Amino acid sequence: MESKLGNPAPLGLMGFAMTTILLNIHNIGFFPLSAVILSMGICYGGLAQIIAGILSFKKGNTFAGTAFTSYGFFWLSLVAVWLLPGLNMEVAQATPPDFLGLYLALWGIFTAFLWVGTFGKSKVQQFVFFSLTILFFLLSISLWTGNGTIHKIAGVVGVLCGSSAFYLAMAELLEEVKGKRILPY
Incomplete structure (x- = not known):
């Protein structure tokens, strides 16, 4: 049986898309960081991406497996960075902005290499990884400089990035369901 x-x-x-959009609506300044973003970060941004990554590895797609599992664990680690200081453990103090900026810059470097891996793939996939690279570096710079304007610009880039991933997800889903390409990507 196959x-x-x-x-x-x-x-x-x-x-990735829905969690990224929600967090970056917060980054723009429309809503405070809340249980909505934290819950999405754990459940959908985190766990759902890890599951998708494991299944991608099973299908033989190392790129998607690496990307999805990595970003799933990114979301879980980011939520942990926010929540662990609230547990009042001496070793889990709040992260200084400069160090959080470094954390995000490392994710930016990782994402830049993944962006290179999208060359020759769909333009939408290239845009997702390019805009995510820019997002990570803008967030890093905003933390290093304390510049709120850069933080809001990063939020706009993040909403665009998440929206492009949303579009790509629907394009791939509809193509499989309908047996033909419905949305160009």
Whole structure:
């Protein structure tokens, strides 16, 4: 009996997309950081992307497996960075802005290499990784400089990045469901 594994990319992309959009609406300044963002970071941005990554590895797609599992663990670690100081453990103090900037810059470097891996793939996929690279570096710079304007600009870039991932997820999902390309990507 042959088992056919579906495309896990729409799940991973949606986990990334919706969580990224929500966090960056906060970064722009529309809403405070709240349980909505933290819950999405754990459940959909984190766990759903990890599941999509594991399934991507099973399908033989090392790029998607690495990207989805890495960003799933990014979301879990980011939520932990925010929540652990509230546990009043001596070793889990609040992260200084400069160090959080370094954390995000490392993710920016990682993402820049993944962006190079998208060359020759769809333009939308290239845009997702390019805009995510820019987002990580803008957030780093805003933390290093304390510049709120750069932070808001990063939020706009993040909403665009998340929206492009949302579009790509729907394009891939609809193509599989309808058996033909519905949305160009």
